[in-house]
Amino acid sequence: MDTDELARYVRDIPDFPKPGITFKDITPVLASAEALDAAVSQLADYARPLNVDVVVGAEARGFLLGAALARELGAGFVLARKPGKLPRETVRAEYLLEYGTDALELHSDAVAEGARVLVHDDLLATGGTALALCELVEQLQGDVVGCAFFLELAFLRGRERLARYDVRSLVSYDEE
Template sequence: MNELKNLVREVPDFPKKGISFKDITTLLQNPKGLRAAVEIISDHYKSKKIDVVVGTEARGFILAPIIAFNLGAGFTPIRKPGKLPYEKISMSYALEYGTDVLEIHKDGIRKGQQVLMVDDLLATGGTMSACCKMVESLGGNILGCAFLIELTFLNGKKNLSPYDIFSVIQY
């Protein structure tokens, strides 16, 4: 994991002073790094019989379709408001500095489907918790939540305690 961790660029004071942003674009630019990260997540869930992989905007979109392909599953996006063209449900959730809203197509998940949730980063767990609630409201059965990076000091797993949480890189 140290090889992958070394491919993540840290950007100090972004998006605001005091935050050390974990920029995954440098890992994604590295063919071996990208392949390794996707394979590690895919291998962890290969035996789970995943029907659909849900990716969260925006960086979750990068990993989730590749993982879905590896697992022989479909892909469903969760997006910011106004980006999905069909009937959708939405959920508001708390951020450290306010609230945000995410949306999913009503037909993005069918009742009983086995779902893997994917995003690039687990911080406080608020975003993924909202995504899980939407998927479950549509009848999806969440088998796990996978992340490229987990900021363990923020204890985001606590907000996702009912789910199998898997992360490739921990800080």
């Protein structure tokens, strides 16, 4: 299945989570065994040469493909959660969203020093979430070897905020 076929599984939800925002719903991708396999396989094809030790995925949609991607790569998976959701000592990074602000945390022992880390989220929009994930990994002395996304809203120019990292997305939208 090529990326054009994968894109047909993505559903637009207008005015969610607020007026003027068009939410890209990936649940049809997840519901299709063929589309889910294609998405995970294609992300893994990008990441395999990076020799990843661990995949870090952002809450909550980054968990969906991120854990499957980690398994496909033979790597571990680390949860980046909203503040107060992890039970032990954490490191924290705050970031701007396209429609507000937020923060993510990792357990302070989640990434070993020198670990080769793939940052994953389902969507690259303004780049704030992904940049926060990269900062968290680097706080823990991990090495961000790549950033992998299922969707990219290229018109929001998030890739520019991640210019110092290798970035790959499967499906890109050039306009709203």
